[in-house]
Amino acid sequence: MIYVRRVGPLMVHRRQRDTKKCKYVFMLAALIISVSLVLKLLEMNPELTASQLVVEEALSVQLKPDHKDDGPKSKCGLPEPCPGKDFAFKIHSGATNSVGPQICFDGKMIIKKDTRGNWLGINIAVINEKTGEHIKTGSFNMWTGSVEDLIEFLKSIEDGSLVLIATFDDPATKLNDEARALIAELGSSYISKIKFRDNWLFVGGKKTMTQVYFEQHMKNDKGTNKYENWPEMIEIEGCIPRVIE
Numbered sequence: 001m002i003y004v005r006r007v008g009p010l011m012v013h014r015r016q017r018d019t020k021k022c023k024y025v026f027m028l029a030a031l032i033i034s035v036s037l038v039l040k041l042l043e044m045n046p047e048l049t050a051s052q053l054v055v056e057e058a059l060s061v062q063l064k065p066d067h068k069d070d071g072p073k074s075k076c077g078l079p080e081p082c083p084g085k086d087f088a089f090k091i092h093s094g095a096t097n098s099v100g101p102q103i104c105f106d107g108k109m110i111i112k113k114d115t116r117g118n119w120l121g122i123n124i125a126v127i128n129e130k131t132g133e134h135i136k137t138g139s140f141n142m143w144t145g146s147v148e149d150l151i152e153f154l155k156s157i158e159d160g161s162l163v164l165i166a167t168f169d170d171p172a173t174k175l176n177d178e179a180r181a182l183i184a185e186l187g188s189s190y191i192s193k194i195k196f197r198d199n200w201l202f203v204g205g206k207k208t209m210t211q212v213y214f215e216q217h218m219k220n221d222k223g224t225n226k227y228e229n230w231p232e233m234i235e236i237e238g239c240i241p242r243v244i245e
Helices: 002-044 050-067 147-156 177-185
Strands: 087-092 102-105 108-111 121-128 134-140 161-168 199-206 214-218 235-240
Touching (some): 087 161, 087 199, 102 161, 108 134, 121 147, 134 147, 214 235
Antiparallel strands (some): 087 102, 087 235, 102 108, 121 134, 121 161, 161 199
């Protein structure tokens, strides 16, 4: 009994020391990895500011759970499963010009946030309303790109298609009346108001049977912007009824 009483406390102290050592090693490793990532980002883009690095790191932690499909009970990270066989979706609009947008549909990440410089402008995912099949994706830079490419893509969308849109950085500089009219035909009521660096998300369709529409708009206003010259990130999520023939 005396032996047990003496050894017990000693083993506890050793475990505590081992635990502290593990914590120090983990913290040092995390610091080294963080510094390496920052140096790599700055090497890739010397114009990247410290504030944008902080935003990118914070949002990457915030969005991390949505990069995977949690299974049939929580597709796209929704808090509750969609009823029956309805389609689940979730869309993020990118924050500043550092963290790209995400479009998840029925548990599949069609567009996921990427490195700085990708997915600028208007990003569109086209889905077959009946099967939920991802038909095609388009990304159109509305600052340096051609609005004619966007118009051609919109005209090519077939009837019975669901259309999911997420903007990133600037969605409006090259946008003209014809392109706005084609998007309005998909069910958007905000497209006529979209301006420089506004955040905008949309879910609609081209002559679909469900006729379900989701939309959110965050205006670019220097007086209220969360990230200097950009508004804060927005998201929409929900369920789209599956067509049963």
